[in-house]
Amino acid sequence: MDAAIAEHVGPLITHDGTTVPAARLVYATYGKLNRARDNAILFPTRFGATHRENEFLIGPGKALDPGRWCVIVPNLFGNGLSSSPSNTPAPFDGPRFPSVTIADAVRVQHQLVSEVLGISRLALVVGWSMGAQQAYEWAARYPDRVSRLAVICGAARTAVHNAVFLESLRAAIRADAAWAGGEYRTPPLGGLRAVGRIYAGWAYSQDWYREGLHLGMGDFDTLESYLAGYWDRLFEQRDANNLMSMTWTWIHHDISANERHRGDLRSALRAIDADTLLMPARTDLYFRTADNLAEQPLIRRCMLEEIPTIWGHMCASGQSPVDTRFIDSALRGLLGR
């Protein structure tokens, strides 16, 4: 996939008034902005991933066709590519990196889109998981700049139960003495592996494991070989401070946590003026259809299409071709409106 990688450097001013003077927002662009600058799609990244992991949904013949659209993928602060604990110099290095809300990140994305790229209106903001949180924030914060909104396995506010899951990841990192409050010199591998194994239970559904699909994620013949070969390896490579940063961001996501809506989620949902598509997955264990169903009636023009899958939250990771086609088709429908 041909991506143009660029970065937008500027101050990141966080919710609590901390300023990181030259924060870097790294973004990838697929396709070209047209003269009218009205073919831009924003597709923010998810937890622990970069723009690369969004590419399976972008390409010729797909809904997000770079021949038709200019797809911009901003990397979320904390993901290790944009400014993060792992790549920021003192005094904001490691555990001293400030806590960043989804709203903080979206405000910087807004500067990039409107001031740097000169785009006044996005044809679509779409995201999965934490990407969906950013998309939701965009539509609620800048209703006149978002024509369409697609929320794939996301919510307007992090559910309490979802926060419990995230707090368990944080507790697992803290359980490892090597973590040392974020001042580790060698990675807290025990904690990171525990994070991976906790995630393993939440990311895919009970039915997915029941069908034995975990064994197909590699050359695995037992549950233990899968946990060790897939999840331990995946999380051993992650930076613990980055994980702490992103989980904090995730836990505190709330489109109504601002002066305009003062915690009134209904008010924030009513502010959305985009043609909206909510796409929960039937078997997602933390971003649930029930939560989207509660949001739907409060959004002016809102469709809900449940993804009929046993892949749980991971249905939109690109690992399940059937679900990828379902999502691509739904996005095509939304873009045709």
Place this chain on the structure above:
Amino acid sequence: MDAAIAEHVGPLITHDGTTVPAARLVYATYGKLNRARDNAILFPTRFGATHRENEFLIGPGKALDPGRWCVIVPNLFGNGLSSSPSNTPAPFDGPRFPSVTIADAVRVQHQLVSEVLGISRLALVVGWSMGAQQAYEWAARYPDRVSRLAVICGAARTAVHNAVFLESLRAAIRADAAWAGGEYRTPPLGGLRAVGRIYAGWAYSQDWYREGLHLGMGDFDTLESYLAGYWDRLFEQRDANNLMSMTWTWIHHDISANERHRGDLRSALRAIDADTLLMPARTDLYFRTADNLAEQPLIRRCMLEEIPTIWGHMCASGQSPVDTRFIDSALRGLLGR
């Protein structure tokens, strides 16, 4: 609750041939055995609990009325009261305590029931969670000794997804350097707290948290105060080796893992000759209705009553009075057959 506490001491011979010479099976008895010795009910304990935590279902006027029935509650090996890593002398102390299967435990319970107490047939074997695993094992292993079987939030074999959850608990303990492979002198508190916070997400349902019922579990006004005040405290007191022992037991539960059935779960289910009642909870995240529905057609006489609750797995803990009444009423129905 008046309980007669006694212990049965004898060799515990485990699945891999290890023998703990004078293992202690501590059991509580509520009510008296009648002359015909046909009014005995066996009600094994659940994960991390003793006979005390079963008492909410026992009492005058309840289905398990000690005026009518003799309710025997054997404490599961590993629970800290019966022989466990925490209370067994060398050479089987701490991490040297052998791994024990549900079948190993049930074989000792069978000695107690038949040889010591002289009971040839149990009117009912009932259990919740790991207690349900023991009940299932009883009915499949000793079909001519079990008249009725009640499985509350349990399964004939531990589901793969359930094992993933349990492996995450084990990884969290191992992540704490204080664990030291089970040779800790001071408890691995970080690991234990992480275990509590992982458990918090699985034990109750998403809907339960959504309704804010977690705040009613104590004097809590935030999620963090609940996690710290309820779960951290609960698991800080647990013995890590005992938790490792019991999670191993739980993971390896399979009523067909024996020479007779050789892993054929259908064959093991067909061996059951008890009037059976499967009671999954609608919102249980690890012992699921889907698994019980797959078992039901293979058991000769089997009813399934789903507990209509948002309390998730914990509906049968005694914390939810409505669910306790539902279960009590269902047990009354089963005992009336």
